[in-house]
Amino acid sequence: MVGLGACSLTGVTLIVLLLPRSLESCGHIRISPPIVRLGDPVLATCTVSPNCSKLDQHPKIFWRLQAEPNQPGDRQHSLPDGTQESIITLPQLNYTQAFLFCLVPWGNNFQVLDQAELRAGNPPSSPSNLSCLMYLTTNSLVCQWEPGPETHLPTNYILKSFRSRTDCQYQGGTILDCVPKKRQSNCSIPRKHLLLYQNMVIWVQAENMLGSSESPKLCLDPMDVVKLEPPLLRALDIGPDIVSRQPGCLWLSWKPWKPSEFMKQECELRYQPQLEGANWTLVSHLPSNKDGFELCGLCQAPVYTLQIRCIRSSLPGLWSSWSPGLQLRPTIKAPTIRLDTWWQKKQLDPETVNMQLFWKPTPLQEDGGQIQGYLLSWSSSDRQGQEVHLCNTTESSCIFHLPSEAKNVTLVAYNSAGTSLPIPVVFLENEGPAVTRLHAMAQDLDSIWVDWEAPSLLPQGYLIEWGLNSHSYNYSQKAWRIEPDGNTTGILLEDNIHPFQLYRITVAPLYPGIVGPPVNVYTYSGEKALPHAPELHLKHVGRTWAELEWVPETPWLGMIPLTNYTIFWADAGDHSFSVTLNISFHGFVLYHLKPASLYHVYLMATSRAGSTNSTGLTLVTMALESSDINIFLGILCFVLLFITCAAAWFCCKHSRKTFFWPNVPDPAHSSLSSWVPTIMTEETFQLPSFWDSSVPSITKITELEEDKKPTHWDSSESSGTDSLPALVQAYVLQGDPREISNQFQPPSGTSDQVLYGQVLGSPTSPGVVRYLRCDSTQPLLGGPTPSPKSYENIWFHSRPPETFVPQPPSQEDDCVFGPPYDFPLFQGLQVHGIEEQGGF
CATH class of the missing domain: 2.60.40.10 (Immunoglobulins)
Structure with a gap:
């Protein structure tokens, strides 16, 4: 936004500078007031002269604030002299610095006639936290303050003061104002304008175009705010005899800063050891001048840092800054420690056996003294008690060749102040009972718990030794400790334990003058997951x-x-x-x-x-073969065919009225009525159009010529007189239609004729279907049989002998039934057609 505004401002300024001479004095902007508080309204007036020949007689005047859109004024009117005047009120000026432009239409664009700068800000707030210090180095009174929030306007700060001989209630002599440098909030009053040991009143005044303010007044004596310079701190040289008698001490001296030597001062000293996490220690109420100061009771830290500062004694004043740090090393004392030792034989070759000695220092005091090295020596009898050094090292172990005549071997720790008490080293033999049931288990990734069962002879203590188990057993990686309590049966090892490593742990009991046999155990310091999973194979x-x-x-x-x-x-x-x-x-x-x-x-x-x-x-995976695809398709087709047939059978089961072929029972165990295809009562149809006195009723139809699936029709359709259904092309049993329900009962004992009829034609052949009938006196089985055979109809068994009465012949003397295979008994057995009747 700022960049865009600056760019627009530059462009508009360039346009104004490049205006034609005829437009330079056409417009003029007046602003009241030009500087306002941030957020206050601004009233502006733009007048356009009638003498501008390049403009219209009554041009429309527009306004633009910074890069905002053009807008017309609140009102525009003409003055008596023809001057056009536009007035606009900006309700809120939220810019700290902005340009307002007056414009008129110029072709397809706008022409700037004049511009005016607007400024907005805040009046200065009262400066706070005014404080002053009297520096003897510059011999001036330096005061500083906090100016307060930003005003966004040029603001001037002035440090004002005057002298006062009373308690700052009355003004005395004035002091020249102090104007700070630009953008600074401190100012110095030189010594020549001050009167020492006399009160003065000081305050700060802030002023800009929107107002002014003052800080609270400060009443002080310049000498009460004197800030001294720190004294000069240095180390004191002490003779070696004093150092040896008093270890752990420092000797210091200091002198005050020379311009403040006439002042009575009080100082304090602080020191800190250069150790991680160490704090400062303060020593107070020290004199301002000390030629020698002894600081003792220091711990054995390598280096100490010391600083000192001072203040006027018994008078108001301020502490000086801390002096630059001084690093000193305290005097040391001889080590006061106990050395626990342990040894191992190291076989260099079949003929040479060296010894490796380990030791561990344990301070006997809170400050056991600094150790600079260890010395292992023995006294030779043939050298009149002169000591022979076997090892001189700063490590906690060494390998050496032990002479066969060496008996008294001693180990000491030393520093520049002396040596510790000599510790005799005894190379013990392995005798006595060993510990039993040694067990080790990882407590966590950084510790191992070891426990055992004490031997039958209670020892004085135990030696525990542990280290990484490797093919090349490195003694430098071993750790060990001596447990002085013989009643201890377990210990937690935490030193030199690394996660997921196999450790060898040795425990040996210590008896007076001897050491028991060591016992080893192996354990891991922590278990971890498999580094990689097994590799998969196809x-x-x-x-x-x-x-x-x-x-x-x-x-x-x-x-x-x-x-x-x-x-x-x-x-x-x-x-x-x-x-x-x-x-x-x-x-x-x-x-x-x-x-x-x-x-x-x-x-x-x-x-x-x-x-x-x-x-x-x-x-x-492998692809399917063609034979597999064929087998799969065959199985699929078989399943689909089976499903289709089953669905068709199920759907047609209830709608089928007759069978595809007659239901032929066993002739020896059935009646005549069962030799005719069964038709349910609801399937019986009537032919009323064919009834007359000479034509009996048609009560049953048996298909003769073609074995086709009958077509079902509703009984209501049988009442029509136009034509018969195609199914009615069969033998017809004639009788009273009222006796339909009894059509399958055995004939009565009367000698009534058994009438037959034949339908000529085919259900599938076109043309008119003709029905021929004849009267016949032929009995169904050729004649009555008093003793029926086993294959004859069973209704003959209960019938008495009867006499057949011949009927008078009708107009049809001859019956055109054809060959005897149209007999109802044979008709029921006919399935495949007339060509197969030769077997009957």
């Missing part, structure tokens, strides 16, 4: 399956046992699957895969410490 692959196998990792100490395996596989569509297996599995078969598909497989081994993945395995 054993066999098929079209919808793949067999995987892997070789389990060889268990190794320190590894947490595995709990399960998890196999993940995903296809090309990122559909993932998984299965969790027992740790006893070494292979698995993936089923239900898609043929000719790509799969990514991973194996994850899981334990209590976490899970580890194997490298990925990519496999492609």
Whole structure:
């Protein structure tokens, strides 16, 4: 926004400068007032002279504030002399600095006639936290203050003061005002304008174009605010005899700053050891001048940092700054420690055996003295008691060749102040009972708990030794300690323990003058997960399956046992699957895969410490063969055909009125009525249009010529007189239609004729269907039989002998029934057609 405004401002200014001479004095802006408070309204007036020949007689005047859109004024009117005047009121000026432009239309654009700068800000607030210090180095009174919030306007600050001989209630002599440098909030009053030991009143005045303000007045005596310079601190040289008698001390001296020597001062000293986390220690109420000062009771830190500062004594004043730090090393004292020792034989070659001695210092006091090195020596008898040095080192162990005649071997710790008490070293033999049931277990990743059962002879203490177990047993990596309490049966090892490492731990009892046999135990400092899972291998692959196998990792100490395996596989569509297996599995078969598909497989081994993945395995299943596809399609077609037939049978089961072929029962165990195809009562139809006195009723139809599936029609359709259905092309049993319900009952004992009729034609042949009938006196079975055979109809068994009465012949003397195979008994057995009747 600022950049855009500056760019627009530059462009508009350039346009104004390049205005034609005829437009320079056409417009003029007046602003009342030009500087306002931030957010206050601004009233502006723009007048356009009538003498501008380039403009219209009554031009429309517009306004623009910075880069905001053009807008007309609140009102525009003409003055008596023809001058056009536009007045605008800006309700809020939110810019601290902005330009207001007066414009008129000029072609397709606008022409700037005049511009005016607007300023907005805030009146200065009262300065606060006024304070003054009298510096003897510059011999001036320096005062500083906080100016307060930004005003966004040029603001002047002036430090004002005057002298006062009373308690600052009355003004005395004036002091020249002090004007600070630009953008600074401090000012100095020189010594020549001050009267020492006399009060003065000081305040700060702030002023800008919107107002002024003053800070609270400060009443002070310049000498009461004197800030001294720190004294000069230095180390004091002391003779070596004093240093040896008083270890752990520092000797110092200091002198005050020379311009303040006439003042009575009080000082304080602070010191801090250069150790991590150390604090400052303060020593107060020290004189301002000291030629020698002894600071003792210091710990054995390598270096101390010391500083000093001073203030006027018994008078108001301010502490000086701390002096620059002085680094000194305190005098040291001889070590006061106990040295625990342990040794091992080190076989260099078959003929040379060296000794390796370990020691561990234990301070006997809070400050046991600084140790600069260790010395191992022995006294030789043939050298008249002169000591022979075996080892001189700063380490806590050394390897040396022990002479066979060496008996009295001693170890001391030393520094520049002396040596510790000599510690005799005894190379003990392994005798006595050893500890039993030694057990070690990792407590956490940085510690190991070791416990044992005390031997039968209670020892004085125990020696515990531990270190990493490796093929090259490095004694420098070993740690050890002596437990002085013989009743101890367990200890927590925390020194020199690293996670997931195999440690060898040795425990040996210490008896008076001898050491018991050492006992070893191995343990890990922590268990970790398997570094990598077993590698997957593809054993066999098929079209919808793949067999995987892997070789389990060889268990190794320190590894947490595995709990399960998890196999993940995903296809090309990122559909993932998984299965969790027992740790006893070494292979698995993936089923239900898609043929000719790509799969990514991973194996994850899981334990209590976490899970580890194997490298990925990519496999492609085999494609289907053509024979498999044919078999699959054949099976599919068979299933579809079976389903279609079953559905058709089910759908037509209830709508079928007759059978595809007559239901032929056993002739020896059935009546005549059962030799005719069964038709349900609701399927009986009537032919009323064919009834007359000479034509009997048609009560039953048996299909003769074609064995076709009958077509079902509703009984209501049978009442029509136009034509008969195509099904009515069969033998017709004639009788009273009212006796339909009894049509299958045996004939009565009367000698009534059995009438037959024949339908000529085919259900499928076109043309008119004709019906021929004749009277016949032929009995159904050729004649009555008193003793029917087993194959005859059973209703003959109960009938008495009857006499057939011949009927008078009708107009149709001859019946055109054809051959005897149209007999109803044979008609029921006819299935395949007339060509097969020769067997009857």
